[in-house]
Amino acid sequence: MLQRRQNAYTAKYTRINSGQLVDWPEVVTEGKTLEECRAMLEDALREMILAYREQKKDLPAGRALLEQIPVSV
Numbered sequence: 001m002l003q004r005r006q007n008a009y010t011a012k013y014t015r016i017n018s019g020q021l022v023d024w025p026e027v028v029t030e031g032k033t034l035e036e037c038r039a040m041l042e043d044a045l046r047e048m049i050l051a052y053r054e055q056k057k058d059l060p061a062g063r064a065l066l067e068q069i070p071v072s073v
Contacts, residue, residue: 010064011041021045023064 010022013034019041021027029044031037052059 007059007062009045009060009062010066011038012066013037022066023062024048024060 009024009027011019012022013019016030017032017034017037018028018030019037020029021041024045027041027044027048029037029040031040049059
C-alpha cells in the first residue's frame, strides 16, 4: 500500500492576482480573483508533484515561513 505524506507549501500572492510557491518557484499561476488564483495554484502544485514523481525527483521540503517585519525609516 502506498503511504502518503503530507507536505505544506507556502504561497505568495501579489496584487495582480498572480501566485507562486515560495519553496517551489516553478509553480506559478494567475487568476482573476484571489480564490481563482488559489485554486489554480493548487492545481498547478498537484501537476508538478505528478511530474516530479514520474521523473523520480525528490519533492521540495516545503514549510517556508513568510512574515512582514515592520521597520521605521
